[in-house]
Amino acid sequence: MPDILSTDKLTNTTCPYCGVGCGVTVRQQDAQLLPVAGDVAHPANIGRLCVKGSALHETLGAKRRLLYPEFVHPEKGGQRVSWDAALDTIAEKLRATVAQHGPDSAALYLSGQLLTEDYYVANKLFKGFVGTANVDTNSRLCMSSAVAAQVRAFGEDAVPACYEDVEIADLVILIGSNSAWAHPVLHQRLLKAKRERPQMKLVVIDPRRTESCDQADLHLPIAPGGDAFLFSGLLSYLANENMVDRDYVEKHTNGFEAAIAVARQSAPDLHSTADLCGLDVAAVALFFSWFAETDRTVTLFSQGINQSSSGTDKGNAIINCHLATGRVGKPGASPFSITGQPNAMGGREVGGLANMLAVHRGFDDTSIAEVGQFWNAPNMARAPGLKAVPLFEAIERGDVKFLWILATNPLVSLPEADRWRRALEKCETVIVSDCVRDTDTTQLAHILLPAVGWGEKDGTVTNSERCISRQRAFLPAAGEARADWWALAEIGKRLGFESAFGFRNARDVFVEYAALSGINRDSPLQFDISGLATLNDEHYETMAPLQWPVRTDAPNDDSQRLFGDGQFSTPDRRARFIAVTPEWPRESPHSAGSAETPFFLNTGRVRDHWHTMTRTAESERLNRHRAEPYVEIHPDDARADRVANGDIVELKNRHGSVLLRARIEEGQRRGSLFVPMH
Numbered sequence: 133m134p135d136i137l138s139t140d141k142l143t144n145t146t147c148p149y150c151g152v153g154c155g156v157t158v159r160q161q162d163a164q165l166l167p168v169a170g171d172v173a174h175p176a177n178i179g180r181l182c183v184k185g186s187a188l189h190e191t192l193g194a195k196r197r198l199l200y201p202e203f204v205h206p207e208k209g210g211q212r213v214s215w216d217a218a219l220d221t222i223a224e225k226l227r228a229t230v231a232q233h234g235p236d237s238a239a240l241y242l243s244g245q246l247l248t249e250d251y252y253v254a255n256k257l258f259k260g261f262v263g264t265a266n267v268d269t270n271s272r273l274c275m276s277s278a279v280a281a282q283v284r285a286f287g288e289d290a291v292p293a294c295y296e297d298v299e300i301a302d303l304v305i306l307i308g309s310n311s312a313w314a315h316p317v318l319h320q321r322l323l324k325a326k327r328e329r330p331q332m333k334l335v336v337i338d339p340r341r342t343e344s345c346d347q348a349d350l351h352l353p354i355a356p357g358g359d360a361f362l363f364s365g366l367l368s369y370l371a372n373e374n375m376v377d378r379d380y381v382e383k384h385t386n387g388f389e390a391a392i393a394v395a396r397q398s399a400p401d402l403h404s405t406a407d408l409c410g411l412d413v414a415a416v417a418l419f420f421s422w423f424a425e426t427d428r429t430v431t432l433f434s435q436g437i438n439q440s441s442s443g444t445d446k447g448n449a450i451i452n453c454h455l456a457t458g459r460v461g462k463p464g465a466s467p468f469s470i471t472g473q474p475n476a477m478g479g480r481e482v483g484g485l486a487n488m489l490a491v492h493r494g495f496d497d498t499s500i501a502e503v504g505q506f507w508n509a510p511n512m513a514r515a516p517g518l519k520a521v522p523l524f525e526a527i528e529r530g531d532v533k534f535l536w537i538l539a540t541n542p543l544v545s546l547p548e549a550d551r552w553r554r555a556l557e558k559c560e561t562v563i564v565s566d567c568v569r570d571t572d573t574t575q576l577a578h579i580l581l582p583a584v585g586w587g588e589k590d591g592t593v594t595n596s597e598r599c600i601s602r603q604r605a606f607l608p609a610a611g612e613a614r615a616d617w618w619a620l621a622e623i624g625k626r627l628g629f630e631s632a633f634g635f636r637n638a639r640d641v642f643v644e645y646a647a648l649s650g651i652n653r654d655s656p657l658q659f660d661i662s663g664l665a666t667l668n669d670e671h672y673e674t675m676a677p678l679q680w681p682v683r684t685d686a687p688n689d690d691s692q693r694l695f696g697d698g699q700f701s702t703p704d705r706r707a708r709f710i711a712v713t714p715e716w717p718r719e720s721p722h723s724a725g726s727a728e729t730p731f732f733l734n735t736g737r738v739r740d741h742w743h744t745m746t747r748t749a750e751s752e753r754l755n756r757h758r759a760e761p762y763v764e765i766h767p768d769d770a771r772a773d774r775v776a777n778g779d780i781v782e783l784k785n786r787h788g789s790v791l792l793r794a795r796i797e798e799g800q801r802r803g804s805l806f807v808p809m810h
């Protein structure tokens with residue numbers, strides 16, 4: 133009798149979508165892939181998956197894949213070439229561009245979809261060996277405001293909280309976050325905790341009534357962009373009502389007096405705050421009193437805060453209120469920035485942003501010397517490079533002539549995409565590494581490199597609570613697809629740096645990166661995973677999810693929360709209040725031209741799709757939830773503009789126009805529209 137179990141194969145890996153970072157168990161039987169399940173041993177989800185995660189097996193396959201390296205001719209189209217031919221050409225073009233125009237004429241544009249190992253090799257290659265810090269990422273678009281806010285307040289891009297805090301808090305505030313749809317499993321954990329402890333309060337601050345409001349105790353339909361006014365008003369209220377933790381402020385922070393003075397100028401009291409934010413005074417009073425009285429308060433913020441012309445200040449306005457009450461990094465009490473993408477945090481750890489060098493170090497002389505020495509790097513970048521939008525502006529001007537885009541589709545995801553399309557058309561060398569053959573961006577590439585996709589990739593990602601998890605391969609690579617870190621390392625070797633890029637596998641990359649983080653050992657910085665630098669192949673293969681820091685001297689003992697002892701990553705170990713002067717969005721009906729643009733436009737995720745849909749559109753089931761692009765309009769606005777439910781409407785502003793199906797929704801705020809980002 134055949135042994136059925138002998139053909140069973142179980143692989144534990146990590147979901148490639150949102151920043152919750154759920155563990156996924158993949159089961160193959162007789163070489164057949166069975167529906168995926170949540171990994172019950174993974175601390176992020178403990179067996180749960182949302183609908184996107186549970187449909188992962190439906191999105192795999194060779195359809196639409198980029199299978200071979202290609203040289204792309206503008207008229208003749210793609211021509212299959214060997215990896216050697218593609219890599220030799222890329223190395224030669226990079227060498228020639230840098231020789232003729234200097235290192236800053238070359239750039240990488242990366243993605244929160246990359247694994248940490250990919251990010252590490254990209255960062256090392258360009259910042260240590262090519263000699264430019266022009267290494268930025270699509271994570272800039274979603275996370276850089278939160279990063280900057282945390283660096284300003286805590287001295288480091290470090291999230292103090294963990295998911296358990298959302299469950300044990302007595303008050304959870306969601307602001308700029310429709311977590312029911314954007315981070316569903318974390319939202320499920322929150323709702324389960326609320327069912328078990330009905331006294332737990334949930335406040336949702338959002339211009340529209342989203343699915344996250346369904347179980348909320350209070351919804352504040354704030355005027356779009358009013359967030360910093362609201363939290364400045366809250367800071368004023370805490371001071372006015374003597375609810376500031378003076379002892380904590382005195383012992384562990386700087387800058388309180390300046391912050392409170394500025395808050396009082398912009399939002400001095402309850403009435404003015406409610407008025408500015410377009411909210412009912414009684415509702416704001418209730419929210420403020422709950423915040424003041426509830427020690428265990430978590431404020432969870434996401435892209436509605438970050439993606440703003442003043443997103444960093446909004447983040448600091450929130451953190452200021454937590455510092456004023458001493459609620460940072462304590463059980464059930466913390467500000468909590470939730471990442472959008474699966475590895476936005478891993479990329480930041482290695483230094484995959486133009487204004488960071490590596491392992492949370494900047495471009496000070498000491499950091500450049502220490503990182504340069506570790507890498508034995510001959511061409512260390514000495515100053516920050518171009519961030520995402522300035523990078524594309526530099527391409528437009530012709531200053532950047534060599535661009536390598538990995539795992540992202542900026543001609544859909546960047547603001548002003550039409551402008552950047554024209555810029556890329558002029559760029560001398562555009563290389564795109566992707567697992568999908570035809571995207572808006574691959575159409576403009578001169579060289580295409582096939583990348584392994586989810587299920588084929590091997591490496592690590594870091595989720596919103598600093599938990600490092602393995603993504604493991606369970607399928608053979610499609611066609612000639614290879615890991616991105618491998619392609620980058622091959623360029624390093626072809627530039628003459630054989631030993632610096634002689635990685636055998638993802639584990640070799642990971643342990644080098646872990647060892648590099650040990651340079652933070654004697655600094656106030658929290659990021660240190662040097663306790664993982666001695667993993668061998670087997671340890672790396674079986675590595676269980678774990679939160680950083682993982683120090684050599686105290687492996688993982690104190691990693692669940694950060695800064696709970698009031699010791700921060702600043703030179704004097706004190707947190708910094710930031711004096712925030714709230715601003716309205718730079719482009720809005722408040723600004724000039726409001727007669728032509730009478731509406732605010734908000735964007736966001738829908739439940740069943742992911743970003744530009746190159747993966748989720750493969751699943752028939754996921755396509756059923758929202759089958760076409762749409763715009764949500766309040767019934768009064770629809771009536772005034774004679775729009776009926778289901779009509780096709782045109783939205784336009786100075787950046788462009790779009791045709792969308794109208795959905796008339798009571799939950800939409802008057803004067804605001806909502807359009808899914810996908």
Ligand code: SF4
Pocket residue numbers: 147148149150151152153154177180181182183184185186315316317318
């Ligand atoms: Fe994947 Fe996020 Fe859903 Fe978890 S919540 S299964 S990480 S999309």
